[in-house]
Every structure is written in C-alpha cells, then in structure tokens.
Amino acid sequence: MLFNSVDFLLFFPVVTILFFAIPKRVRNIFLLACSLYFYMCWKAKYILLIAFSILVTYLSALVMEWLEKQGRQRLRGLILAGTIVSNLAVLFLFKYYNFFVENVAALTQNRLLLPLFNFALPVGISFYTFQALSYAIDVYRHDIPAEKNLITYALFVSFYPQLVAGPIERSTNLMPQIKAGTRFDFENMRAGLLLMGWGMFQKLVIADRLALFVDEIYNNYAGMDGSFLILATVLFALQIYCDFGSYSNIARGAAAVMGYRLMINFNAPYFSRTFAEYWSRWHISLSTWFQDYIFEPVVWKMRNKAAAAYVGVLLVFFISGFWHGASWTYVIWGCLHALFRVLEMALRRPKKKLYKKLGINAKSRWLQVLETVWVFLCVCFTFIFFRSESLEQAFGVVGRIATQTHFSALFSGEFFSLGLDEKDFTVALIALIVLVVADWLVYHKKDIYHWVVAKPLAARWALYWLLIFSSVIFGVYGPSYDAAPFIYFQF
Amino acid sequence: MSKFKKVFGSVAFFLITMALVYGAANLLRDRETTLSGLYSEEKGSVDMVIVGSSHVNNGSIPNIYWEENNISAVNVYSWAQPAWTAYHYIREALDEQDPDIVLLDLYCMTYGNSYIMPEEIDRINYENSFNIDINLNYLELIHTSEEVGLDLRPYEDFLNLPRYHTRWKDLDWKMLTYDPHNDRDFLKGYGLIYQAQPQEQPMFETDERMVPYEFCVEYLDRIVDLCEKKGVDLIFTMIPYIYNETEVKIDNWLTDYAQEHGIPYISYIGAAASELCLDYETDFSDNGHLNFYGAQKVTMHLSGVLGEMYPDYRKEDNPCAAQFDEDYQKYLRVLEANEIMAENDLGRYLDHVFADENYTLYLVNDESSVTDALQEALEQNGVSADAERMCAVLNSAGSVVGQEEVEAQLFGRAGSVRFEYGENVQVILNDYPAISIDSGFKAVLCDSILQRPLETIAYDAAQGTIVHKEFSSDIIDLFK
Numbered sequence: 001m002l003f004n005s006v007d008f009l010l011f012f013p014v015v016t017i018l019f020f021a022i023p024k025r026v027r028n029i030f031l032l033a034c035s036l037y038f039y040m041c042w043k044a045k046y047i048l049l050i051a052f053s054i055l056v057t058y059l060s061a062l063v064m065e066w067l068e069k070q071g072r073q074r075l076r077g078l079i080l081a082g083t084i085v086s087n088l089a090v091l092f093l094f095k096y097y098n099f100f101v102e103n104v105a106a107l108t109q110n111r112l113l114l115p116l117f118n119f120a121l122p123v124g125i126s127f128y129t130f131q132a133l134s135y136a137i138d139v140y141r142h143d144i145p146a147e148k149n150l151i152t153y154a155l156f157v158s159f160y161p162q163l164v165a166g167p168i169e170r171s172t173n174l175m176p177q178i179k180a181g182t183r184f185d186f187e188n189m190r191a192g193l194l195l196m197g198w199g200m201f202q203k204l205v206i207a208d209r210l211a212l213f214v215d216e217i218y219n220n221y222a223g224m225d226g227s228f229l230i231l232a233t234v235l236f237a238l239q240i241y242c243d244f245g246s247y248s249n250i251a252r253g254a255a256a257v258m259g260y261r262l263m264i265n266f267n268a269p270y271f272s273r274t275f276a277e278y279w280s281r282w283h284i285s286l287s288t289w290f291q292d293y294i295f296e297p298v299v300w301k302m303r304n305k306a307a308a309a310y311v312g313v314l315l316v317f318f319i320s321g322f323w324h325g326a327s328w329t330y331v332i333w334g335c336l337h338a339l340f341r342v343l344e345m346a347l348r349r350p351k352k353k354l355y356k357k358l359g360i361n362a363k364s365r366w367l368q369v370l371e372t373v374w375v376f377l378c379v380c381f382t383f384i385f386f387r388s389e390s391l392e393q394a395f396g397v398v399g400r401i402a403t404q405t406h407f408s409a410l411f412s413g414e415f416f417s418l419g420l421d422e423k424d425f426t427v428a429l430i431a432l433i434v435l436v437v438a439d440w441l442v443y444h445k446k447d448i449y450h451w452v453v454a455k456p457l458a459a460r461w462a463l464y465w466l467l468i469f470s471s472v473i474f475g476v477y478g479p480s481y482d483a484a485p486f487i488y489f490q491f
Numbered sequence: 492m493s494k495f496k497k498v499f500g501s502v503a504f505f506l507i508t509m510a511l512v513y514g515a516a517n518l519l520r521d522r523e524t525t526l527s528g529l530y531s532e533e534k535g536s537v538d539m540v541i542v543g544s545s546h547v548n549n550g551s552i553p554n555i556y557w558e559e560n561n562i563s564a565v566n567v568y569s570w571a572q573p574a575w576t577a578y579h580y581i582r583e584a585l586d587e588q589d590p591d592i593v594l595l596d597l598y599c600m601t602y603g604n605s606y607i608m609p610e611e612i613d614r615i616n617y618e619n620s621f622n623i624d625i626n627l628n629y630l631e632l633i634h635t636s637e638e639v640g641l642d643l644r645p646y647e648d649f650l651n652l653p654r655y656h657t658r659w660k661d662l663d664w665k666m667l668t669y670d671p672h673n674d675r676d677f678l679k680g681y682g683l684i685y686q687a688q689p690q691e692q693p694m695f696e697t698d699e700r701m702v703p704y705e706f707c708v709e710y711l712d713r714i715v716d717l718c719e720k721k722g723v724d725l726i727f728t729m730i731p732y733i734y735n736e737t738e739v740k741i742d743n744w745l746t747d748y749a750q751e752h753g754i755p756y757i758s759y760i761g762a763a764a765s766e767l768c769l770d771y772e773t774d775f776s777d778n779g780h781l782n783f784y785g786a787q788k789v790t791m792h793l794s795g796v797l798g799e800m801y802p803d804y805r806k807e808d809n810p811c812a813a814q815f816d817e818d819y820q821k822y823l824r825v826l827e828a829n830e831i832m833a834e835n836d837l838g839r840y841l842d843h844v845f846a847d848e849n850y851t852l853y854l855v856n857d858e859s860s861v862t863d864a865l866q867e868a869l870e871q872n873g874v875s876a877d878a879e880r881m882c883a884v885l886n887s888a889g890s891v892v893g894q895e896e897v898e899a900q901l902f903g904r905a906g907s908v909r910f911e912y913g914e915n916v917q918v919i920l921n922d923y924p925a926i927s928i929d930s931g932f933k934a935v936l937c938d939s940i941l942q943r944p945l946e947t948i949a950y951d952a953a954q955g956t957i958v959h960k961e962f963s964s965d966i967i968d969l970f971k
Contacts, residue, residue: 006653186497186501421660423659423660424660457500461504461507464504464508465508465511468508469511469515472512472515472652472656473515473519473656473659474656474659475656477653477656478652478653478654478656478657
C-alpha cells in the first residue's frame with residue numbers, strides 16, 4: 001500500500017480511529033494485525049519472511065539472555081552470529097543471489113552457471129532485517145533486555161508506518177513506547193498530520209514532478225546534451241531527497257498521530273558543509289545504524305585508531321552501497337562517498353593550515369556557501385551512479401557531461417518538451433523555493449511547527465489549506481499519471 | 492485550549508476542508524458532458540431518449556422527430572458506450588426526464604466482437620463516459636465498470652479530484668461558467684458531420700445466432716426490467732455502420748431476444764439496411780459513423796416507423812413546444828450555414844453572406860493581398876480596400892470601416908476571437924492562430940441566429956479560393 005494512494009487515505013484514519021477506540025490492552029495486537037495487512041497488500045506470501053526474521057531474532061534474544069544467566073558467553077556470541085547469518089542469508093537470497101550468480105558467470109566466462117532465484121525482491125527487506133538485527137545486537141550488548149512479549153516485539157519490527165522504508169528504528173527508542181502504550185493527544189495529532197501533509201507535498205508536488213523530467217532525460221541519455229544531464233542529475237538529487245524524505249515524514253507523522261515518536265531521518269542535508277555533516281543529516285537512521293553496529297566496533301577493536309577510522313569509513317560506505325542495491329552502480333556510489341569522506345578526513349588539517357596561511361576566515365558566510373555548494377555538487381555527482389541503471393549508462397552520462405555540454409541547449413526551446421511543460425516547471429520551481437526556505441529554517445534550528453501553531457486561527461488554517469490544496473491540485477497523481485512508488489521501497 | 496474548543500475546531504476544520512475539496516473538485520471537473528442535451532431540457536419535456544454510442548451521436552437527429560412526429564427527443568450518448576454504461580445512462584435519463592420512449596441502439600451488445608477491441612472500448616468508456624451528474628447512479632456506474640471492464644482503479648480514476656486536478660493547467664472562464672443544466676444544446680446530442688468517406692457495403696448474410704458477451708446480456712436484461720418497471724416503452728434499433736459477420740450473428744440473436752420480450756427492433760444491419768437506400772459512397776464519414784446525409788436517411792426512416800407506432804403526439808401538449816420549435820429553426824440554420832461554409836468562390840461566398848441580414852463578417856486585410864476581384868467585391872459593398880490596414884465589419888445592411896483593431900468577445904462564455912496585426916494578419920481563436928494561411932485577408936463569419944461565430948476564412952490569392960476553418964465545438968476544444 002502506497003502512502004500516496006487512496007487506499008492509504010482510507011486505511012490511515014480508519015486504523016487510527018479504531019486504535020484509540022478499542023481497549024488499550026488489545027491495541028498492540030490490533031496495530032500488529034493492521035501492520036501485517038499493510039504489508040500483505042503488496043504480496044501476502046512475503047509476510048512469511050518478516051515472520052521468520054521476527055521469530056529468529058525474538059527467540060535468539062531470549063536464548064542469549066538465558067545463556068547470560070548461565071554465564072556461557074561464548075555460546076551467546078555464537079547465537080548472535082547465527083542470528084545475523086540467518087537473517088542476512090534471507091536478505092542475500094532475495095536481494096543479492098542473482099547478482100552473485102551473474103558476476104560468477106562473468107568472472108568464469110560463463111563456465112560456472114548457477115541457477116537463478118526468480119522471486120521478486122520483498123519490499124522493505126533491508127529495512128526490517130536491519131531493524132531486527134539491531135535488536136539482537138542490542139540485547140547481546142546489554143543495551144536492552146530481551147522482550148518476552150512476542151506481540152510487542154513483532155509490532156516493533158513490523159510497525160506499519162516505518163515497515164517498508166524506515167526510519168530504521170532502534171529497540172531502545174520504539175520498544176519502550178510500544179510497551180508503555182500511548183494515548184490520544186491533540187498536539188500529537190496536529191503535529192503528525194502537519195508532518196504528513198508536508199510529506200505529501202514533498203512527494204506529490206516535488207519528487208514525482210521532478211521525476212517526469214529526470215526519467216525522460218536518463219531514459220534517453222545517449223542523445224541528450226550534457227547540460228540536460230547536469231540539470232537532470234541536480235534535479236534527481238532533489239527528487240530523491242523529497243521522495244525519501246517525504247516517506248520518512250509521512251511515517252513519522254502517522255506514528256505521531258498514534259502517539260509514537262520515530263527518529264528523524266533527514267535534517268536539511270543539502271545545507272551541509274562537509275561530507276561528515278551530510279551523513280549526519282541524510283538517512284540518519286541508516287547512518288547511525290552503520291555507526292553503531294559497524295563503524296564503532298571496527299574502530300573499537302583496532303589499535304591504530306586513525307587507520308581504524310579510515311578502514312571504518314571505507315567499510316561502512318562499501319556496505320552502504322551494497323545495502324542500497326545489488327548493482328555495481330550502488331557500490332560505486334558508496335565508494336565515491338567513502339572517497340570524499342576519506343579525503344575530507346585526510347585534508348582537514350592541511351585545509352586549516354592553508355586557510356590560516358591565506359588569511360581566510362573559516363566562518364565567513366561566502367566560504368560557508370562555497371563549501372555547501374561544493375558538497376552538494378559532489379553529492380550530485382555520486383547520484384549519477386545511483387540513478388543510472390547500469391555502469392554503461394552511468395559512464396555514458398559522465399562522458400556526455402564531459403564532452404557534450406552546451407548550456408545554450410537549455411534555452412533552445414526543447415526544454416519544455418522533456419517531461420515538464422512550462423506550467424509544471426513553474427510549479428516545480430515555486431515548490432523547490434518553498435523546500436529550500438523550509439530546509440534553511442530547519443538547518444538553523446527554527447521550529448516551524450510551533451511558529452505555525454502560534455499563528456491566529458485564520459492564518460493557521462489558511463496555511464493548512466495551502467498545504468493540502470497545493471498537494472491536491474498540483475500533485476502528480478491520478479489517472480493522468482502512474483502512481484510512483486517511493487524510490488526507497490526497492491531497498 | 493479547552494477540550495470542547497479543540498473538538499469543535501477540529502470538526503469545523505474538517506467540514507470546511509471537505510467543502511473546499513468538493514468545491515475544487517467541481518470547479519476542476521470537466522462539465523462538458525455528452526448529456527447536456529438531456530440535462531438542459533426542461534424537466535418532463537422530453538418524450539423520447541435515444542441511447543447509445545457515437546453511432547447515436549452521428550446517426551440520430553432528434554430535431555427531425557420533433558418536426559415529423561411531434562416527439563421531443565434527445566440523444567443520450569457517450570463514446571464507445573457498452574451495455575452497462577447504457578443501463579446507467581438510461582437510469583439517469585429516466586430520473587432526469589420522464590420520457591415515454593427509450594430508443595436504444597444495440598451496438599453496445601457487440602462488445603468484444605466489433606471493429607473496436609474491448610480494451611479500446613473500456614479505455615474510451617473509461618475516459619469519456621463518466622460525465623453524468625454525481626449521484627448514486629454515478630457511483631454505481633463506477634462500480635459496475637470496475638466489475639465488468641478491465642483493470643480500472645475506480646476511486647482514483649473517477650473521483651473528480653484525482654481525475655481532473657491536472658486541469659489547473661487549462662484554467663479558463665468556461666470552467667466556472669459552463670453549466671450543462673443551463674447551456675442549451677439545440678442539436679440535442681446530435682453531432683453533425685458533412686465529410687463523406689466511401690465505404691464498402693457489408694454483404695454478410697447468415698442465419699446463425701451468437702450470444703453476446705455475458706455482461707452485455709445481463710445489462711440488457713436490466714434495461715428491459717428497468718423500462719418495464721418504469722412503464723417506459725423500449726424500442727431497439729441498430730444504426731448502420733460497417734459491420735462484420737459476427738455482428739450479423741449477434742444481430743440475429745438480438746432479433747430473437749426482442750421477439751421473446753415483445754420489444755420492437757428496427758435493425759439496419761443486413762438486409763434491413765437496403766430499405767434505407769443508403770449510399771455507401773456518400774453517406775458515411777468513416778467505417779463506424781454516418782455523416783449528415785446518412786443520419787438524415789436513418790432518422791427519417793425511424794421517424795416513419797415511430798409515426799405508425801405513436802400517431803397521437805401533438806406539439807401543443809408539450810409545455811416546451813416553443814423552445815423545441817426554436818431549436819428546430821436553429822438546426823435548419825446550421826444546415827443553411829453549412830452550405831455557405833462549403834462555398835469556395837469568394838464572390839459567391841460574399842453574395843451569400845450579404846443576402847442574409849443575420850450574418851456579419853468581421854474582416855481584416857493587409858494591402859498586399861488585395862486582388863482586383865477582392866477589391867471589386869468589397870467596393871460593391873461599400874468597403875474601401877485601399878487602406879493600409881483595413882478592418883471592416885460587413886453585413887447586408889452596410890459596412891463599418893475602421894483602422895482600429897477589432898477585439899471581439901465573439902464567443903461569449905465559450906472563448907474569444909481577436910485579430911492580431913503583424914506582417915500578416917492573424918485571426919486568433921482562444922489565443923491560438925485559427926488558420927494557417929499567411930497572406931490574404933482573413934475574416935470571421937458570425938450568425939446572430941445561432942449567436943456564435945461560424946468560421947474563419949482566409950482568401951488564398953494564389954489559388955483564388957477561400958480556405959475555411961469551422962468553429963465547431965471540436966475545433967474550439969482543439970484551440971484551448
């Protein structure tokens with residue numbers, strides 16, 4: 001079920017109203033049933049995979065806790081390893097096996113042809129697998145006790161707002177809320193609905209509109225002028241931000257209406273001045289997951305901490321690339337980010353010295369702008385690989401940008417025939433201005449929500465309606481368009 | 492904030508939002524409907540509804556029934572209308588009016604066996620047939636189409652906002668002002684086509700029967716039940732088109748069905764078509780549709796049959812007789828105007844126009860295109876043609892000559908025509924050039940009886956002929 005569908009428009013209020021209407025003691029069961037239904041709307045049989053992940057991690061946590069009491073530490077480690085391997089094996093089978101087979105065939109020049117595994121990739125498998133694994137690791141590390149109640153734990157893994165595209169929640173945050181239960185709160189409802197409204201705006205008005213242009217250009221990249229490819233890449237960066245950011249906002253909003261607080265997943269990432277900052281603001285739940293469960297254990301175990309930091313970065317981004325998809329394009333995307341991050345780390349001191357020598361004020365506004373633009377452009381460059389469907393396409397795009405760029409082509413009159421007509425382009429431009437202003441305020445820690453709710457009633461309602469009707473009227477949805485799934489569903 | 496205030500505020504906000512959503516949906520909804528002929532008639536004034544697809548739109552002329560049989564009639568059609576849509580259209584017609592007769596074209600029963608593939612029918616039906624008023628019948632039509640048709644997303648596709656919200660790109664006054672319940676269609680759902688395209692006469696003859704698609708039969712049964720329940724006479728017909736052998740078999744089955752149910756069936760499929768003396772060279776506009784000449788023959792024949800069945804209708808009994816008379820006169824006027832609009836000789840064209848005081852010719856010219864013939868024709872009508880840039884409004888009563896630009900709201904609510912002066916004068920219809928000839932004079936012919944501009948013409952000096960571009964409703968849409 002897509003958030004941007006009429007089905008969800010009916011599902012959400014019905015579930016929310018019933019959730020608060022039924023006795024508190026059965027709410028978790030009800031919400032679990034609704035979450036499973038939400039997932040099964042896509043492919044019912046794949047619910048078995050979630051059930052497998054839930055049961056394995058649930059039981060292993062209980063066993064680990066029991067072994068702890070028995071003082072059998074070594075066995076605990078083995079149980080954890082078994083849990084991780086079994087969960088990753090399912091992920092590997094559905095997501096990476098065919099990729100592995102293809103590469104083995106290529107490496108052996110088709111001498112070793114393994115059978116393919118022809119099943120569709122289960123939606124959100126990377127998200128719920130990582131969430132379940134984080135719980136098992138947390139229990140192993142004594143960050144949280146093992147959960148005895150299977151319903152509570154199953155709801156933690158399958159909580160419908162964040163089930164298929166995150167945020168990847170931590171057991172330390174969401175589980176206590178599920179255990180404690182929630183009650184209806186007007187402020188939560190208002191804040192949640194507003195966040196959902198903003199998410200819908202990002203998805204329907206910006207992301208799906210920009211996709212019309214980006215898809216047109218990337219699908220026909222071989223004949224495109226480099227200037228169009230540059231513009232499409234920049235717009236893709238904005239599209240994917242709004243697409244993924246919108247999902248996170250709708251998920252957080254839907255959870256908030258029911259009284260649950262999910263973690264922030266995006267925090268004005270394109271205003272970042274360094275790659276380190278960018279990754280602290282982009283897909284935060286995944287970045288911190290890697291930080292907590294891969295980077296820190298690596299650094300913690302190695303003696304040479306400086307070298308460990310570099311190794312950790314390379315490892316994290318390599319895995320991050322693979323996490324996004326079984327394709328070398330994603331791996332290169334991850335490696336490029338690793339490269340930028342490693343360079344940034346290596347050049348931090350020389351850069352400071354250089355600024356000092358040249359008398360450049362590191363806090364000057366112009367430098368901040370330059371750094372922000374630089375990081376954004378580098379991120380855009382990495383997105384060429386993220387957006388391309390093959391390495392051939394990615395290098396083709398880079399090649400055309402390098403050799404066939406004539407910015408005059410943007411004004412040739414062809415522009416408005418490439419997916420976005422003049423009116424769509426105008427709407428996209430206005431919406432992007434709104435987005436930039438909103439993100440700028442967020443970046444500077446301005447509390448937009450409280451600014452809005454503090455307005456007089458008429459102004460406040462006018463703003464709500466503006467948000468609602470801009471999505472309803474200017475959104476890209478309905479029979480004229482195919483409803484675009486959220487990009488991150490595939491991961 | 493007190494609890495009461497919050498609850499009250501939330502409910503108020505929700506209700507106002509719903510009202511605004513409803514308003515926006517109605518504003519953006521494409522209200523141009525094929526049922527305007529039905530909706531715009533005074534309630535209870537229609538004696539007969541003729542239901543069917545575009546075959547009805549192009550093949551049935553309701554004004555003729557009024558003149559010949561004193562029966563007030565309207566076409567209730569939609570493109571590629573399948574039987575289930577026909578059922579809901581009949582329900583709509585029976586609710587909206589209180590007709591005595593439903594004349595149903597049974598082309599809808601050939602679904603899956605006709606020259607249009609079912610997927611195509613579904614798609615066309617899906618895009619064009621859901622323009623009835625929003626009510627229970629409308630929602631049921633959506634539900635039915637989803638059940639019967641192919642791969643529909645009823646709520647996303649047919650709720651007005653998802654379906655029409657992209658019309659913000661084409662905002663115009665007509666969206667605000669057009670009202671199918673008040674903007675009369677004096678042709679009453681008839682779509683006039685003069686163009687002729689020769690067809691090969693189908694020569695299939697068979698006694699075999701073929702049962703139509705199961706849902707067509709189910710909905711035909713429902714139509715029969717509905718008419719019976721409402722006490723309405725149901726008559727079947729099959730307006731001529733270029734049919735195939737399978738359709739003849741279906742027609743045979745329908746003949747049996749009609750007999751079984753005691754329903755008159757006037758079919759123009761197979762041998763019955765010969766009664767009409769249709770000329771396959773001149774009476775069709777394409778393989779599916781009759782042109783005006785074919786439609787006239789079919790309607791006159793049907794009118795004869797109806798005359799025998801219903802001899803007692805009198806115009807005086809209809810409370811809206813005056814309106815139907817006026818509409819008939821307008822229909823005749825359309826036929827007259829079409830004769831002028833087929834004229835290619837400038838002199839004869841001007842003669843026709845100036846002979847009728849109800850025509851007005853808005854004319855613009857640049858000096859390069861003034862030929863002797865044109866100058867003579869204009870001067871005969873008192874127009875000085877030697878001005879550098881001339882603008883004239885001509886009619887049989889004389890002319891007004893001026894140098895100023897004409898910018899006329901000729902369409903009223905339907906749009907505008909203006910003249911744009913540049914190197915070549917252009918007639919601009921709804922902001923788009925209406926005719927593509929660069930040189931020569933351009934003119935717009937208006938008719939005070941039909942109360943609209945009829946066409947724009949350009950004089951092609953090189954060919955010495957007039958080029959016409961009709962301001963039909965289709966063309967108006969094209970230029971939007």
